[in-house]
Amino acid sequence: MSVREHVVALVGGVGGAKLALGLARVLPPEALTIIVNTGDDFEHLSLHISPDVDTVMYTLADLANPDTGWGVRDDSLQAMGMISRYGGEDWFHLGDRDLGTNLLRTRWLRDGLTLTEVTRRLSQALGITCALLPMSDAPVRTLIDTDQGTLAFQEYFVRERWQPIVTDIRFAGSEAAQPSDAVIAALEDATLIAFAPSNPFLSIDPILSIGGIRERVEQTQAPRVAISPIIGGQAVKGPTVKLMDELGVDNSPLGVADHYQKLIDGIILDVADRDLCSHVEERCGIRAVARQTYMTSTADKVKLADALLEWVEESLT
Amino acid sequence: MSVREHVVALVGGVGGAKLALGLARVLPPEALTIIVNTGDDFEHLSLHISPDVDTVMYTLADLANPDTGWGVRDDSLQAMGMISRYGGEDWFHLGDRDLGTNLLRTRWLRDGLTLTEVTRRLSQALGITCALLPMSDAPVRTLIDTDQGTLAFQEYFVRERWQPIVTDIRFAGSEAAQPSDAVIAALEDATLIAFAPSNPFLSIDPILSIGGIRERVEQTQAPRVAISPIIGGQAVKGPTVKLMDELGVDNSPLGVADHYQKLIDGIILDVADRDLCSHVEERCGIRAVARQTYMTSTADKVKLADALLEWVEESLT
Numbered sequence: 001m002s003v004r005e006h007v008v009a010l011v012g013g014v015g016g017a018k019l020a021l022g023l024a025r026v027l028p029p030e031a032l033t034i035i036v037n038t039g040d041d042f043e044h045l046s047l048h049i050s051p052d053v054d055t056v057m058y059t060l061a062d063l064a065n066p067d068t069g070w071g072v073r074d075d076s077l078q079a080m081g082m083i084s085r086y087g088g089e090d091w092f093h094l095g096d097r098d099l100g101t102n103l104l105r106t107r108w109l110r111d112g113l114t115l116t117e118v119t120r121r122l123s124q125a126l127g128i129t130c131a132l133l134p135m136s137d138a139p140v141r142t143l144i145d146t147d148q149g150t151l152a153f154q155e156y157f158v159r160e161r162w163q164p165i166v167t168d169i170r171f172a173g174s175e176a177a178q179p180s181d182a183v184i185a186a187l188e189d190a191t192l193i194a195f196a197p198s199n200p201f202l203s204i205d206p207i208l209s210i211g212g213i214r215e216r217v218e219q220t221q222a223p224r225v226a227i228s229p230i231i232g233g234q235a236v237k238g239p240t241v242k243l244m245d246e247l248g249v250d251n252s253p254l255g256v257a258d259h260y261q262k263l264i265d266g267i268i269l270d271v272a273d274r275d276l277c278s279h280v281e282e283r284c285g286i287r288a289v290a291r292q293t294y295m296t297s298t299a300d301k302v303k304l305a306d307a308l309l310e311w312v313e314e315s316l317t
Numbered sequence: 318m319s320v321r322e323h324v325v326a327l328v329g330g331v332g333g334a335k336l337a338l339g340l341a342r343v344l345p346p347e348a349l350t351i352i353v354n355t356g357d358d359f360e361h362l363s364l365h366i367s368p369d370v371d372t373v374m375y376t377l378a379d380l381a382n383p384d385t386g387w388g389v390r391d392d393s394l395q396a397m398g399m400i401s402r403y404g405g406e407d408w409f410h411l412g413d414r415d416l417g418t419n420l421l422r423t424r425w426l427r428d429g430l431t432l433t434e435v436t437r438r439l440s441q442a443l444g445i446t447c448a449l450l451p452m453s454d455a456p457v458r459t460l461i462d463t464d465q466g467t468l469a470f471q472e473y474f475v476r477e478r479w480q481p482i483v484t485d486i487r488f489a490g491s492e493a494a495q496p497s498d499a500v501i502a503a504l505e506d507a508t509l510i511a512f513a514p515s516n517p518f519l520s521i522d523p524i525l526s527i528g529g530i531r532e533r534v535e536q537t538q539a540p541r542v543a544i545s546p547i548i549g550g551q552a553v554k555g556p557t558v559k560l561m562d563e564l565g566v567d568n569s570p571l572g573v574a575d576h577y578q579k580l581i582d583g584i585i586l587d588v589a590d591r592d593l594c595s596h597v598e599e600r601c602g603i604r605a606v607a608r609q610t611y612m613t614s615t616a617d618k619v620k621l622a623d624a625l626l627e628w629v630e631e632s633l634t
Contacts, residue, residue: 045420045421075395079414079417079420082389086417088417089424103396103400103416125403
């Protein structure tokens, strides 16, 4: 069976969206399922906000703000301006168009639709043809234990700009949560499982924390490949390196490969880290290869998706 | 005691906001309480929307859209545009700045604040210094029985553009609702109660339907004056005349005076209806006077507020 028949990507926010876009450009829609972290979801201003789902959705719909990677291009902040004027909570910026998405999501969830169904409706309306699936319909909330106490994910990430020192990360609700039928079916049919270059601890671990997802990834016959989110000792975006340091983990692609032990058969490092490939292979007993993983243009994203598929076809099947 | 010591105005939306603005310009803030209809309130897109409260608030804060009388000046419709794109409910237009107000109201109500306290916070932040009070903190919902079935107020008014034939009007929840302490105190201290030129059936009756409000208006020692919303046989705005016709009520200032029987001591008609004054006086046993009630500019609003206060001082005390 071809590796390309049913690719499943596990993704977080901005970095994950880049890989998702590359895959969406090189695979037919029925051959791609994107499973998105919802541990960052939260209630804010009475809205159900799903930051990673929206980042991926806007990216695939070619609506994302190119300057930030999240939010809607050319969006305005009129509603937030009024909220500031009233002295309301304005640390989490929601553009006006983005508010439209969140208002309708909240309305449809209150009407009894699942997050999976809501996401399907929203993404189809934006012309997205591949499957975009929240990791679960049940609430799972990433909690960050820090030197300043326990913070909800967005408090840590946005309000405190990931400056507190992290001591532990927990996923409240994950024990009770189940993957949706669509997530289970995708994992069971998978001919390739790709771990996007998202933060392993904050973006991918919440997905793996859902009962039945980690086991299915561990037991699948399909090849499983991660793309390191660390390039030359730096995170492309966000707190990955700082966080791994605080957690006492080797903050290099080796630490990433270690963290995904039993879950991956191979890892793609950036060309800047090509010297680490043999070390990763020896220490982790998996395959490693160096490719250009730093993605700016759409061409970069397509190129990495192509490189991923080709490497798996050549070396992991 | 001076008539001007504590003026209470009962108001609905656009027409009510005009009188409220006039009174706010001629009275010191501590001498004015505006009690606003909340029978039009509804849940939409998971938000608690208080159309009349916001119309009055934006008008007093000099933020209202001058073209419509409601909504915020120079507002945009980015969020609604996204909602339309998703195929969501877009018949009730909420501008982006207006959404900021409604998001924060909804958040604060969910936090357990009363609508009175929320309105106080919002209006103070906008620099409003007089008291702006929702008629009640309990939900009261105006329901319109029509030839097309029973409609919620905004379905009738906005979605169906008040075209259905009205057979009855009900105020769901009004029997259980109580006025807030602030509303009770304002009515008990009132030195003048003014009925704004709002729709008597749709905007003022909901206020009077709250247990204890009608009785206090009936029994007060203060003079009580209505301003007719009908000028020369036409409603300045909205369905007043059409509705009175459908309800089998005389759709003239006489019908308005009749409707407010026992509740008012005098009524101000427009100069266009000066010939009706003596007829109203004879038939209803109240005083009637003709003044310019059609208000466009702020000067018009101030002039009517002045005329109201002067007439009461001269003729009703």
